[in-house]
Structures are given as C-alpha cells and as structure tokens.
Amino acid sequence: MVYAGLDPVTGRRSYLRETIKGADDAAWRKAENKLVELRARVLKQRAATSSVNLSYAIDEWLRTADIEQSTRDGYMGYIDRVIKPILGETSVSKIGARELESLYAQLRRCRKRCDGKPFIEKHKGDGEHDCVASKCEPHECKPMAASTVRQIHSIISGVLNAAVRWGWIESNPAKIAQRPKQKPPEPDPPSPADAARLVEAAFEMSEDWGTLVWLVMTTGMRRAEVAGLRWSRVDLDAEVIEVRRTYVQSKGKGKEKDTKTHQMRRLALDSETVALLRAHKKYCREELAKVGVELTGDMFVFMSARKTDASVPYSPDAISRRYKKMAARLKPPIDTHIHALRHFSATELLTAGVDLRTVAGRLGHGGGGATTLRVYAAWVAASDRKAAEILGSRMPKRRPT
Template sequence: MARTRPESRQRGRIEQRGNSLRVVLYAGTDPVTNRRSYLRETINGTDDAAWRRAENKLTEFRAHVIKQRSTASSVKLSYAIDEWLRTADIEQSTRDGYMGYIDRVIKPILGNTSVSKIGARDLENLYSQLRRCRKRCDGKPFIEKHKADSEHDCVVSKCEPHKCKPMAASTVRQIHSIISGVLDAAVRWEWISSNPAKIAKRPKQKAPEPDPPSPADAARLVEAAFEMSEDWGTLVWLVMTTGMRRAEVTGLRWSRVDLEAEVLEIRRTYVQSKGKGKEKDTKTHQMRRIALDSETVALLRAHKEHCREELAKVDVRLTDDMFVFMSARKADASVPYSPDAISRRYKKMAERLNPPIKTHIHALRHFSATELLTAGVDLRTVAGRLGHGGGGATTLRVYAAWVAASDRKAAELLGSRMPRIDRADTRR
C-alpha cells in the first residue's frame, strides 16, 4: 500500500508514486499570475534511504522558501523585458539600440522562458552559441533560404549553403547587459531571489585599439576639408584640435563659445534616432570647458562672420542661441548639421584622397588624444579635454600605449636634467 506523509500546506508532503517518492511544498502565490506555486522533486526508490533523502529535500525546500523574500514568479522573460523598458530611464537612442537586440535575439530565444528558470549555465550556453554562429545552427550543413518580400517564398536563385558568422564579443556583451538589467529589475520587484547574470561568464572585452591618423594624414585631411568648403574645414579642424565627439560638435551653440576668453563649453549633444534629432545630456552627463588655441579662435571668428552673412541673405539675424554648424536645409540655423551626415561626408572625403584614408571621424578624437599624450601633456588634462570620467582611468585604458611612450619621454627628460656623476669618483 502506498504511503504518504501528509503535512500542512506550508510544511509540504512526501508522496509515494510507484517506485519513487515525490516531494511537494507549497511556495505561495505567484505575484504576477496569482497562481499557486509549488516546489517539486522526484526521489528514486521507496526504501528507508530514499525516504531520508526525500525528507532532506523537503527540509531544503522549506529553507529555500523561508529565505526568499517573496514567491518566485513564473512570469516570462518577455513580460519582464516589456515592464523593464516601460519603467527604465533610458535615452531614446540607447533604447532603439536595445530594441534591435531584444527583437532579433533575446525574445526569440529566451522570451518564453520563466525568469525563475533562467540560470547562469543557460546564459553561458547562449553566449557560446552566438559566438560560434549568430543563427545558432547545429553545425550541420544546410541550405540557407532567402524569402521574398511579399510572397515569403524561397527565392531559389539566392539560396546558398549556410556559412556560420560568429557574433562579435562586444555585441554579446551588450546582450548580456540587457538581460542582466532585466533580471536586476525582476529581483527588485521580488519576482526572483537573485540575478543569475551576475555570475554568468560573458565574453571578454576586447582591448581598445585606437588607430589615429598620422600627422601627415591629418594634414591631408584638413587640407581636403578646407578645399571642400570653409565651414566643413572649420568643423574638421575643431574636432581634430579639441577631441570633441561627433554629437558634441553638432550640438554646440554660439552661446557656449567665448572667443574673447578663447574657451568653449560642452553642455549638450545632438543625436538622431529614426531620422529625428534631439538634444540631450553629454555622454558622461557632465559639463566641461576646453581651451582653444589662437588659430582655432581665428577660424571660428571667420566662420561666425560667414554664418552671419549667409543668414543676412534670408533676412535672419545671427543669435547666440543658434548652432555653430547649421544644417544647409534650414536657412534659420534652427537645426544643426546632421551627425550621420557628418560621418558620411567625412568618410567620402577620406576615401577620395590619394592614397585613400580609411577612417571614421572618431579617429580625429584619437588623433587629438594621442598627440597630446605624446607631447607630454599629463593624463588628467587629456582626460578632461576628452570628457572621460574616472579621473583618467578611461583615458589610460584606451591610450595605454601612448601613455607609456609619454612616460618614457618624461623619464628621459628627467634624466637629462640630473647632475652628471663621475663614475671614477664612485669607485674611490
């Protein structure tokens, strides 16, 4: 006859089912679904040893329930993601980037999994699969079918053998960051007791490899920019001499440029999302002031006068609230130069040079930093001009090679200023 050791609902029970035992413990009501939640475990065997193991498991369940601040939720990860996106304070441009990862990767793979059932091993397996092939194939050869836009039928002429394309480590780290943020929220909302992403091993971050243009190439770039137009040349020059980010130079207004004091302030940036532009805080949410050299001041004076003349042609007066680099599409200077347009124009200009320079405009920021470090400017000053946080920690991590070269130069300089020692005297 089957034996059962009944207990109260809070204390649980052990049931004999055939040749095994089942341990059941009521764990409360799910805070999201309002359904009763149970912890269950099957123990093989029905002898006394099996009963002792079952009793130990029941004790373990009780300790687990007591330790939990609330009942583990069976809510799906997709629901948790939607709630996190609804309540999180995330910049729109960042949110748009997150949505791409969420819609293409996270929800299709883990969306239907309960947050309480996601473990560190599950996440590490996912990251490993993505690093091997972004489509998570099983390694067996197959024909990859391309679908037509309307009929969704296979386009035979485009079908070809699948080739694994690993996902970049930086992309997988971004996916990990999103999942970790969602599970952190689930912990705060008491849907789960801990965040498995905190202990899951993610791909290693690749060391920064800045590739600034050489001084000779920088000169070629500036010359080509001024040949295109004075305005464009001034923009390229300013980025090169100040190390400003693309969004910072587009969001710069004349009210933040003090030509008399030869300094400019960076307080806001201008970004685009889905074709719409808007102003926002700087990347580090901090204001900074950058000193300008006399040549840069002269160029900005000439640029400001040119802007005043161009606006006068359409009966508009230049004001300090206008953008320094205005869009050609808006004669009243109410809209700045598009950040994406700057990148496209710079890339085309660099590729037209002979020989061509394959570089992004962000490389000019690297040029500014590395030239200052090579010249012996201290790390904190360079970090301040670049707008790096952490008192120079970011600058040191990104430009470690140039910091080492600057340190070598400092050592040689110090050695040259030390008094000479007569080695013959030291032997006496």
C-alpha cells in the same frame, strides 16, 4: 512539492517541485532530504518566486527604467531579434548562469544558432522553386561579435536586477555568468602628415566643413557634441568653448540631450582655431543675412545645409557620412571613422607630455582618467618615458666610481 506562497505578479499559488526516482529506502531518504531543502528555500525567500516569463519582465523593465531614447532604440533591436525569440517564454526563475553562458557560446559560434548541419538559409523569391537552379547558397556560420554579446548580456542583467528588486527572483544569475571578454581598445589615429591631408581636403570641399574637421581634430570633441554646439557657448574673446549639450538622432528625429558623461566641460582654444571660428561666424552671419535672418547666440555653430535659419544643426550621421567619403577618396586611404580624429587629439597631447588628467578633461572622459589610460595606454607609456628622460637630463651628472 512544497507550497511557496502566491506569485507576486499572477496571484496564483506557487510550488517548488523536485522529482526523486526510485522506491527503495535510499530514494525515500533522498526525498526526505530534498523536502527539508525545499522548505528551507521557502523560508529563506523574501517573497514567492514568480513564474512570469522573461518577455514580461523585459516589458516591465522598459516601462519603468530611466533610459535615454537613443539607448532604448538600440536595446529594442537586440531584444526583438535575439533575446525574446530565444528566452522570452522562459520563466525568470528558471534562467541560470548555465543557460546564459550556453546562449552566449551559441551566439559566438553562429548568430543563427544553427545545429551545425548544412542547410539553405533562405530562398530567393516567393513560393516553391528549385534551389539548385536558383543558386541558393548554403548557410555559413557567422559568429556574433563579442561586443554585441556583451551588450545582450548587459540588457539581460538589467532586467534580472529589476526582477530581484521586485521580489520575483532571489538573485541575478547574470552577475556570475561569464560573458565574452572585452577586446582591448586599439586606437589607430592618423599621423600628423595624414591629419594635414585631411584638413587640406576638408577645406577644399568648403570653408565651413574644413572648420568643423579642424575643430574636432584640435579639441577631441565627439561628433554629437560638435553638432550640438551653439554660438552662445563659444567665447572667442576668452578663447574658450563650453560643451554642455549634444545633438543625437533616433529614428530620423533629432533632439538635444546631456553630454555622454552628463558633465559640462570647458575647452581652451588656440589662436588659429579662434581665427577660423571668427571667419566661420562671419560666413554664417552673411549667409543668414541673404535670407533676412540675423545670427543669434541660440543658433548652432554648424547648421544643416538644408536649412537657412540655423535652427537645425549638421546631424551627427551626416557628419560621419561626409567624413567617410572624404577619407576614402584620399590616396593612400585613411581611417574613414571621424572618431579617429578624437584619437589623434588625445595621442598628440599625450605624446607631447600633457598630463593624463588634462587630456581626460578635454576628451570628456569620466573616472579621473581611468578610461583615458585604458584606451591610450601605449601613448601614456611613451609620455612617461619622455618624462623620465627629461627628469634625467636635469639631474646633476655623476661619474662612475
């Protein structure tokens, strides 16, 4: 046992301990070597290793970290359901790569982390009863998605990074722990024929809904971006839209925030889209005039159906729900996620030969097109093949010798 100083959080005396079994000379020599090793660890430490548990570290990290509220709400779900119940009482100094990898493996096998033996997961109703008569079903292992485990890993890594900065631990074991591999993106955009069916169905429902679907399809805007679009950012004369803000919801409450990449972008509009937006603006002005309200630039382009003053936009969740119902009604059915329209915009541009940087700019991807290339690699390759054919057709013809 070697004294390692005062715990930086609790203020208590901290010790490094190691047990060597045996009473012969070999055991004594091993104990002496271990003592030297422990003393070296104490001298190497910038500060005494803390004995605080992971729950305390998580709370401190959440209190000090600059995290968007919507992101924070998502984190709390993983923290309360998985991380704290499993590792919350474990000291941060005792969490290693092996413990993390073991946790990830268990979650990938069964999200309940069962022991593999059959059991009744829960009873139907209150009190004691006959499981056979009540037809209680035995537990079935359901693996946690790799993307979810990766999210849990990201939270733990962020907490342990903070613990390193605060001098509670020497290094972050999550940096070397292996996490589940990220599944390669497999976008499934609608075909041009399906896109035409979607637009037709949307305009049959209402002109304003059809305009919204059309705008998402032609610009590739995210649902939160189209929800947060205001008329002051739509220049119909210059045929340009400025995407500066988004509208998000958290626990039923909506608010505006920066774009996903915290960057403003300008999107050029085609003449057909401009004509639709002019008609939509006229419609909004007429609807507001019915209740004695004048349309201003601060109002949202797509206002909530429940409001008559355009002070509340069409919420992103409502957009997704309405699109899902519309797509599901089509025969044959089409992908019911509105994000598929963003894929359509990207793939059509790439297939037409538009350069990668321009497509990335319209989509709002960061990294100079790295994200676009990763997601739409197949379409980039097809565009590259088309470019090669075009260049080859322009070269002077050579007869074989």
